Amino acid sequence: SITLAPGLVYYPDYLDRTAQENLLQAVRDITLAAPLYTPRMPRTGKPFSVRMTNCGPLGWVSDVSGYRYQPTHPETGESWPAMPRLALDAWETLSGYPAPPDACLINFYESAARMGLHQDKDEEEFDAPVVSLSLGDTALFRYGGLDRKDPTRSIRLRSGDAIVFGGPARLIYHGIDRLMTGGSDLLPQGGRLNLTLRRVKKPL
Numbered sequence: 001s002i003t004l005a006p007g008l009v010y011y012p013d014y015l016d017r018t019a020q021e022n023l024l025q026a027v028r029d030i031t032l033a034a035p036l037y038t039p040r041m042p043r044t045g046k047p048f049s050v051r052m053t054n055c056g057p058l059g060w061v062s063d064v065s066g067y068r069y070q071p072t073h074p075e076t077g078e079s080w081p082a083m084p085r086l087a088l089d090a091w092e093t094l095s096g097y098p099a100p101p102d103a104c105l106i107n108f109y110e111s112a113a114r115m116g117l118h119q120d121k122d123e124e125e126f127d128a129p130v131v132s133l134s135l136g137d138t139a140l141f142r143y144g145g146l147d148r149k150d151p152t153r154s155i156r157l158r159s160g161d162a163i164v165f166g167g168p169a170r171l172i173y174h175g176i177d178r179l180m181t182g183g184s185d186l187l188p189q190g191g192r193l194n195l196t197l198r199r200v201k202k203p204l
């Protein structure tokens, strides 16, 4: 692994090809029960270019009312599907946190999708890290510091990579500038999936 900053640890090729194929199939199964939907910005209702779904007890959603975690899909009203075992295993191995994740956001990027610089602060538990797993096309990932104006660095996140943001890196600004094609043939139609494993509620 490579420590990029205090609390920010990068694991290139964490998932081998077989694990990536297994996780991709698990995500396909999840999207049958909990379809990808287009989130909207609070207040303005402007659509995200990234489509999303979730698995696990809680899911992150965004609509004109705001950002929040909730136990049901915003369009079907159904509970989120269970987390794949592979994702739970990654959390156990990488997080160093003494309880399982209670939310897993799944982001799907088509070629023109991006995610602006933001902080993840809708969780109640900031002592838990966020663990990210990437599948499919390479993404140009940008991260900075705790202040939006802090200088930023960029790295490429490739299919099978894991990256963990904990401790002093948990609240840093980060985003996806763009996809880069030709890095992986995992997704036959191209695009990128990112799973972020999270602990939203403090353990009892």
Ligand code: MD3
Binding pocket: 105, 107, 115, 120, 130, 132, 139, 141, 163, 165, 169, 170, 171, 172, 174, 175, 176, 194, 196
């Ligand atoms: C740093 N996702 O879902 S993954 C997100 O690739 C998100 O889809 C991006 O930002 C994606 O919120 C980036 C890397 C990542 C995920 C969560 C973080 C970096 C993070 C939480 C805190 C700090």
Ligand code: FE
Binding pocket: 118, 119, 120, 174
């Ligand atoms: Fe984020």
